[in-house]
Amino acid sequence: MKEIGLGLLGFGTVGAGVVRGLQDNGALIGSRLGVKPVLRRIADLDIASDRGVTVDASILTTDAQAVIDDPAVDVVIELVGGTGVAKDFVLRALAQGKPVVTANKALLADHGAEIFAMAREKQTDIYFGASVGGGIPIVRALREGLSANRIESIHGILNGTCNYILTEMERNGVAFDDCLADAQAKGYAEAEPSLDIDGFDTAHKAVILASLAYGGTVPMEAVFVEGIRGLSALDIGYARDLGYRVKLLAVIRSEAGAVEIRVHPSLVPMDSMLGSVSGVFNAVLVNGDMTGDTLYYGRGAGADPTASTVLGDVLDVVRNLESGAAHRIPAIPESGDAIQLRPMPEITTRYYLRLCLKDEPGVLSMITHILGRHQISLASALQKEAPEDNHVPVVFMTHAAKEAEVNAALEEIAALECVAREPVRLRIEG
Amino acid sequence: MKEIGLGLLGFGTVGAGVVRGLQDNGALIGSRLGVKPVLRRIADLDIASDRGVTVDASILTTDAQAVIDDPAVDVVIELVGGTGVAKDFVLRALAQGKPVVTANKALLADHGAEIFAMAREKQTDIYFGASVGGGIPIVRALREGLSANRIESIHGILNGTCNYILTEMERNGVAFDDCLADAQAKGYAEAEPSLDIDGFDTAHKAVILASLAYGGTVPMEAVFVEGIRGLSALDIGYARDLGYRVKLLAVIRSEAGAVEIRVHPSLVPMDSMLGSVSGVFNAVLVNGDMTGDTLYYGRGAGADPTASTVLGDVLDVVRNLESGAAHRIPAIPESGDAIQLRPMPEITTRYYLRLCLKDEPGVLSMITHILGRHQISLASALQKEAPEDNHVPVVFMTHAAKEAEVNAALEEIAALECVAREPVRLRIEG
Numbered sequence: 007m008k009e010i011g012l013g014l015l016g017f018g019t020v021g022a023g024v025v026r027g028l029q030d031n032g033a034l035i036g037s038r039l040g041v042k043p044v045l046r047r048i049a050d051l052d053i054a055s056d057r058g059v060t061v062d063a064s065i066l067t068t069d070a071q072a073v074i075d076d077p078a079v080d081v082v083i084e085l086v087g088g089t090g091v092a093k094d095f096v097l098r099a100l101a102q103g104k105p106v107v108t109a110n111k112a113l114l115a116d117h118g119a120e121i122f123a124m125a126r127e128k129q130t131d132i133y134f135g136a137s138v139g140g141g142i143p144i145v146r147a148l149r150e151g152l153s154a155n156r157i158e159s160i161h162g163i164l165n166g167t168c169n170y171i172l173t174e175m176e177r178n179g180v181a182f183d184d185c186l187a188d189a190q191a192k193g194y195a196e197a198e199p200s201l202d203i204d205g206f207d208t209a210h211k212a213v214i215l216a217s218l219a220y221g222g223t224v225p226m227e228a229v230f231v232e233g234i235r236g237l238s239a240l241d242i243g244y245a246r247d248l249g250y251r252v253k254l255l256a257v258i259r260s261e262a263g264a265v266e267i268r269v270h271p272s273l274v275p276m277d278s279m280l281g282s283v284s285g286v287f288n289a290v291l292v293n294g295d296m297t298g299d300t301l302y303y304g305r306g307a308g309a310d311p312t313a314s315t316v317l318g319d320v321l322d323v324v325r326n327l328e329s330g331a332a333h334r335i336p337a338i339p340e341s342g343d344a345i346q347l348r349p350m351p352e353i354t355t356r357y358y359l360r361l362c363l364k365d366e367p368g369v370l371s372m373i374t375h376i377l378g379r380h381q382i383s384l385a386s387a388l389q390k391e392a393p394e395d396n397h398v399p400v401v402f403m404t405h406a407a408k409e410a411e412v413n414a415a416l417e418e419i420a421a422l423e424c425v426a427r428e429p430v431r432l433r434i435e436g
Numbered sequence: 437m438k439e440i441g442l443g444l445l446g447f448g449t450v451g452a453g454v455v456r457g458l459q460d461n462g463a464l465i466g467s468r469l470g471v472k473p474v475l476r477r478i479a480d481l482d483i484a485s486d487r488g489v490t491v492d493a494s495i496l497t498t499d500a501q502a503v504i505d506d507p508a509v510d511v512v513i514e515l516v517g518g519t520g521v522a523k524d525f526v527l528r529a530l531a532q533g534k535p536v537v538t539a540n541k542a543l544l545a546d547h548g549a550e551i552f553a554m555a556r557e558k559q560t561d562i563y564f565g566a567s568v569g570g571g572i573p574i575v576r577a578l579r580e581g582l583s584a585n586r587i588e589s590i591h592g593i594l595n596g597t598c599n600y601i602l603t604e605m606e607r608n609g610v611a612f613d614d615c616l617a618d619a620q621a622k623g624y625a626e627a628e629p630s631l632d633i634d635g636f637d638t639a640h641k642a643v644i645l646a647s648l649a650y651g652g653t654v655p656m657e658a659v660f661v662e663g664i665r666g667l668s669a670l671d672i673g674y675a676r677d678l679g680y681r682v683k684l685l686a687v688i689r690s691e692a693g694a695v696e697i698r699v700h701p702s703l704v705p706m707d708s709m710l711g712s713v714s715g716v717f718n719a720v721l722v723n724g725d726m727t728g729d730t731l732y733y734g735r736g737a738g739a740d741p742t743a744s745t746v747l748g749d750v751l752d753v754v755r756n757l758e759s760g761a762a763h764r765i766p767a768i769p770e771s772g773d774a775i776q777l778r779p780m781p782e783i784t785t786r787y788y789l790r791l792c793l794k795d796e797p798g799v800l801s802m803i804t805h806i807l808g809r810h811q812i813s814l815a816s817a818l819q820k821e822a823p824e825d826n827h828v829p830v831v832f833m834t835h836a837a838k839e840a841e842v843n844a845a846l847e848e849i850a851a852l853e854c855v856a857r858e859p860v861r862l863r864i865e866g
Contacts, residue, residue: 027584027726035584038769135581141727143581150580151565151573154457154465154747279733282712289731296457296744297571297734301719303709304730314726317584331761339468 008041013079016086017050022057023313047073084108100124107319109136115210119223122337129333133319138211141311142304148218155294157219160258164211166286166306167202168254173284204233205269212256221339230350232270264348273434351410356434359402364424380411397426438471443509446516447480452487453743477503514538530554537749539566545640549653552767559763563749568641571741572734578648585724587649590688594641596716597632598684603714634663635699642686651769660780662700694778703864781840786864789832794854810841827856
């Protein structure tokens, strides 16, 4: 059987998963493909550590460029991560017309335009299925399966660390800090967890999904990002009482020619599909104008699920090479138009507001008067019996309202003498 | 922009959806594709009825063969349905090397081997994404996204009519016949509902999914099929009390080199992803050895969702034509080996058993003794307080047991003097 040479850059957790996948399923992949994928070179700065897989020492090197330039390497798999040398490696491979498969979301979010342009210029392939959703073939679904649709919206649970923490907070009524410590102990959260819990990892993925849905690239700065660090178990409990769960969502929505991209904790109905996604799992709900709601669910991280998608991309790239169809599909749709972005104050959604109000006559009417002046109408209100120093928590669920009006209303409300703490505001989706 | 000619066979509901999709999103599709898809001919026996879309009368014909043979038609879309003339049309197009996009599950389930062989011989494409799951890109996920995986199992809710009926039966405690009548009144079920409710539609789809997962084709006769007609609202209620919902599932499972393919009502945990799929929606849970569980959810039928997938396939086919990469991916994996099937008596799963027992000492021990003799151990038992003529319903949930043993045990049990009616047996999955 004809062989095709793979070069692997980055021999970390996912890299080891790719090696294991090729060892376990290489024959199956070969029979599906009609050619045999052979891992010819692996580059990593550390070529001594045990990764739990056995590879011939002769294919290991610390010189990534040598791997890229090796004529025996037909396809380059970039799993170095980050936006430093990884960028040079990817561009170097593409410049030689060698297809690249990568899982590097930060790289694509920050430098996608340059990288996609190079792939187009050289008419070669850049595949990045594993950059969003780990083992879930969501990039493929957007780029190919739903390609006849105008994408109306995408709602994604894209970070397993956050979803694990939020699931635990709800199930056990535990505070955020304790859940984070537990997630770190179990290996679900990094020692330096900011990238995950402050929403940036989700934002990287949101930018990639938006590019796939609408063409063009989006600067990270255009994304509104709010993480889960400030969340209180109290609000998660109240949300549950109201039939909702709190999820860190990436929301991408197109309306009237403008696209909003935002990442923040959101209330989703408990009995919805997104509300059913618990623990480290990820899911993406895509609404297309023809297909309506479709949802994609699975493990968003981990060596083997991510390697599954990396290797699925490798199969695609090899098929393109074999059939002389490199750059058969552009990395992102080449619409030509830049995405028109909707600024955050202009968005419209529903809100969960928790206020800590003095328990005396006239207070509620003062609050509802302010909300009304800002065209914020209430779907429900819930006064909790948990008085503290003559104050009670009151939860309002609004109908759709404009973010700018909610900002203004909350500013007025926070300044009232009868309001004890900073108001809590969460957005409701779906 | 270069044009590519489409010929549509069958101008029914989905056909009209395809026309509408091309009219609404044709420009978008063209910009994504770099070529403009143009609907050149439509064939149907009825070219007079109003389908709610406007087409130039000159492209309508009653002569399907003329459409297939028209040199201006580059891609044939077969939406005639059934296994009669549709088979001739598909083979005629493929024989000319023209790629075919079809949504015809019955055709592929019954004649897939012949059709796939013709596509291979002529090195042209047969795409059938819309044959399973309507608007859900599940065929693509199996054929491409998960192609590095060994597929361990597939559990699919593949028939919206059945899922609607089962959802209503559970929510409202209504009998099957009433729910069916309601579904028929709402247009969710056919006047002749057997294909749906007796499980054959689901079985057609199961056969296609098995072919995609394991290569080769499977005769319909090899599939164990049990529909939902005999289901009682009582069992749905008991299942709910135990934390389960009843779904008509296609189960495809590979173990020790043999594959089981079965369609029957199944208990799935209420808080699982499959348990969350309600109403007319479909979902497919795929377990791959690398990716673990992934799930795909959406509308399994309807004009626009199905047309979304048909047009997604058309885009793929056109990309293959444009890049000279026809037959880039075989219709199903060409493993060469026939699928080894596991006969139904050999399967192992968990069971829900409801017996109607005489309310007197010693009866339970007689039952559990018989179960024990057949290596059927109990996870839980639940005696309900609903005595009728000195009989009580008792529900047993078993651990994993062998179907043949359960058959034998139930035969013995049914023959006991203390057992009033035919025992009810449902299988538990997940």
